[in-house]
Amino acid sequence: MSLFVNLVGLVLMALVVWWFWLSNRKSTAQAATQEATIIVEDGVYSPASIRANTGQSLTLHFDRRDPSPCAEQVIFQGLDTSAFLETGKTTTLTLDNLPAGKHRFTCQMQMYQGTLIVD
Ligand SMILES: [Cu+2]
Known part of the structure; x- marks a missing residue:
């Protein structure tokens, strides 16, 4: 029993x-992607999570709708990449030969937060 x-x-x-x-x-x-559009508005990146494949390139289109200075820069921590975003415009950024890992991307004050998952 x-x-x-x-x-x-x-x-x-x-x-x-x-x-x-x-x-x-x-x-x-x-799903892993090689291209995505990220809307920058109201303190959030949408989508805030992007998945990509190791060793491939990734093209991101940042559509900045937030005019506050907080949103003006996007920084990819650990990937040595950053870009200035113009309000009301789309800024395209291409990352090549992605290293595996979880890479954070934020504005310069780290109020906007996103994650790039590479595997
Ligand atoms: Cu900010």
Whole structure:
């Protein structure tokens, strides 16, 4: 009887792990891209998360709609890349030969925050 209870417990644990892993995978699943448009407005980048493939290039079009000075620059931490964005215009930025990892991109005051996931 206790063996049966243990088995049921194990199966339930396996189910929980499987369920958690599955739902986790669903929420983080994002297709890798080579080109994306990011709207800069109201203190947020939309989308704020971009996924790309290691070693490939990525072209980003920043559509700045926020006139405040806060939004004027985008900086890719650790990638040595930054750009000035003109209000009401789209600024295109191309990143080549992407290194694997999670790279943050922010405005100069780090109020706008985004993540570039390269894998
Ligand atoms: Cu800012």
